[in-house]
Amino acid sequence: MFTEPAFLERLSARLGPRGLTTAPDDLAPWLTDWRGRFHGRAAALAAPATTAEVVDVVRLAAAARVAIVPQGGNTSMVGGATPDASGSAIILSMRRMAAVREVSVADASLVAEAGAVLSAVHDAAAAEGLRFPLSLAAKGSATIGGLISTNAGGTQVLRFGTMRAQVLGLEAVLADGSVVGGLVPLRKDNRGYDLKQLLIGAEGTLGIVTAATLRLVPEPAERLVAWVGLAGPGDALTLLRRIEAASGEAVESFELVPRVALDLVLANIPGTRAPLARGHDWNVLVDAAGPSVVAVEAALAAAIQDGLAEDATIAGNAAQGEALWRLRESISEAERIDGAAAKHDIAVPVAAAPAFVMRATDAVEARFAGARVIAFGHVGDGNIHFNVRAPAGRDSAAWVADEGAAVSAFVHDLIQAEGGSLSAEHGIGQMKRAEFARLADPARIAAMRAIKDALDPLGIMNPGKLLPDR
Numbered sequence: 001m002f003t004e005p006a007f008l009e010r011l012s013a014r015l016g017p018r019g020l021t022t023a024p025d026d027l028a029p030w031l032t033d034w035r036g037r038f039h040g041r042a043a044a045l046a047a048p049a050t051t052a053e054v055v056d057v058v059r060l061a062a063a064a065r066v067a068i069v070p071q072g073g074n075t076s077m078v079g080g081a082t083p084d085a086s087g088s089a090i091i092l093s094m095r096r097m098a099a100v101r102e103v104s105v106a107d108a109s110l111v112a113e114a115g116a117v118l119s120a121v122h123d124a125a126a127a128e129g130l131r132f133p134l135s136l137a138a139k140g141s142a143t144i145g146g147l148i149s150t151n152a153g154g155t156q157v158l159r160f161g162t163m164r165a166q167v168l169g170l171e172a173v174l175a176d177g178s179v180v181g182g183l184v185p186l187r188k189d190n191r192g193y194d195l196k197q198l199l200i201g202a203e204g205t206l207g208i209v210t211a212a213t214l215r216l217v218p219e220p221a222e223r224l225v226a227w228v229g230l231a232g233p234g235d236a237l238t239l240l241r242r243i244e245a246a247s248g249e250a251v252e253s254f255e256l257v258p259r260v261a262l263d264l265v266l267a268n269i270p271g272t273r274a275p276l277a278r279g280h281d282w283n284v285l286v287d288a289a290g291p292s293v294v295a296v297e298a299a300l301a302a303a304i305q306d307g308l309a310e311d312a313t314i315a316g317n318a319a320q321g322e323a324l325w326r327l328r329e330s331i332s333e334a335e336r337i338d339g340a341a342a343k344h345d346i347a348v349p350v351a352a353a354p355a356f357v358m359r360a361t362d363a364v365e366a367r368f369a370g371a372r373v374i375a376f377g378h379v380g381d382g383n384i385h386f387n388v389r390a391p392a393g394r395d396s397a398a399w400v401a402d403e404g405a406a407v408s409a410f411v412h413d414l415i416q417a418e419g420g421s422l423s424a425e426h427g428i429g430q431m432k433r434a435e436f437a438r439l440a441d442p443a444r445i446a447a448m449r450a451i452k453d454a455l456d457p458l459g460i461m462n463p464g465k466l467l468p469d470r
Contacts, residue, residue, distance in 0.1 A: 072146030078429025114145025153425030169213035229280030339396030437468030
């Protein structure tokens with residue numbers, strides 16, 4: 001347990017009563033991850049209000065050899081923002097650094113502090129007739145710093161890319177308290193190593209992101225949201241390629257939803273309703289924007305006419321579009337209500353995704369008697385959320401505790417055989433460290449370890465995350 005009150009006294013003197021919390025009841029909500037799988041302890045929660053205060057917190061922690069666990073909206077899916085059980089670390093919360101500092105229409109960019117919530121960034125961009133082209137179900141709580149630190153993907157990667165593609169400038173505090181990066185919105189900068197990209201996706205193990213300059217895109221005048229029923233996931237990829245051939249880059253999101261996932265949402269999420277007259281084994285949610293949406297509509301009509309698609313509905317207004325999106329975004333919530341599951345955020349080459357979903361589902365359900373797979377997600381970029389539920393009638397939490405590790409290892413081996421990734425958009429955190437170590441190229445691990453040792457020689461930045469133990 002932490003035994004150096006002098007360190008906390010120095011932190012308190014620097015941050016004041018609003019900036020430092022040590023009371024157990026106040027700390028409790030921040031010691032458990034979003035999924036409730038990881039629980040830790042901490043000596044304090046520091047909440048700096050400025051970059052200068054972050055610098056001082058890091059310098060004080062480095063001098064005292066105290067570990068720092070950065071935390072944004074605490075929505076990590078892999079325990080990446082939860083301290084360990086020792087109680088010796090401090091949580092560094094960015095919740096007081098939540099401003100959207102400026103929006104530049106001329107530069108099509110926005111400067112936001114790390115604690116800014118994604119929905120606030122969306123609103124700030126929309127007020128100027130622009131938009132930030134990354135969204136996900138947790139947009140009301142996920143923060144910009146967390147999205148950067150995990151290189152978040154979301155639902156619009158198909159057209160706009162992951163968080164890496166959205167960051168024009170970055171400000172971060174390194175483990176020695178130095179500040180690196182800049183917030184000037186440069187589209188081109190060829191001055192050697194790209195430190196910005198190194199910090200993106202590092203999960204707080206190299207430094208604390210304090211602010212970022214984000215790229216914005218025009219708000220489209222036209223939008224189409226459709227729900228399409230299909231016979232199989234292979235038809236989904238064929239349909240996507242047809243739509244793209246007809247409309248160019250109009251499609252922003254293309255989400256695969258199996259019947260079992262939709263049924264789970266309809267059964268557990270109040271206010272939801274079936275989008276089509278009858279159920280279909282597979283469905284896709286299509287979201288397209290821009291002047292080419294008329295071509296998307298024509299392509300959908302042709303797909304129904306020639307039998308590629310079984311049925312489709314197109315939202316007639318924004319409210320109907322939001323209702324269709326709610327079906328997709330509520331899958332994780334519906335799963336959680338239904339019970340525990342072994343969850344996997346995986347990626348394979350796009351061309352391999354449909355066949356992989358079917359083959360891996362059969363393999364898992366054959367290997368683990370009674371297990372039920374739900375495979376859904378961003379089929380257009382090869383990112384599938386491959387979740388395995390307990391057999392019907394079994395205690396789901398107990399089953400996951402008994403079988404979860406074996407299930408995950410089996411799924412990850414299938415992914416490895418495809419040349420895929422065990423982490424498409426959620427990061428490694430605590431949950432996947434052992435599997436990452438087991439499956440990763442040793443040269444990759446060694447290079448990452450060398451970078452970590454160079455930038456954080458004391459090992460105080462979010463220890464126990466991402467990299468395996470030595």
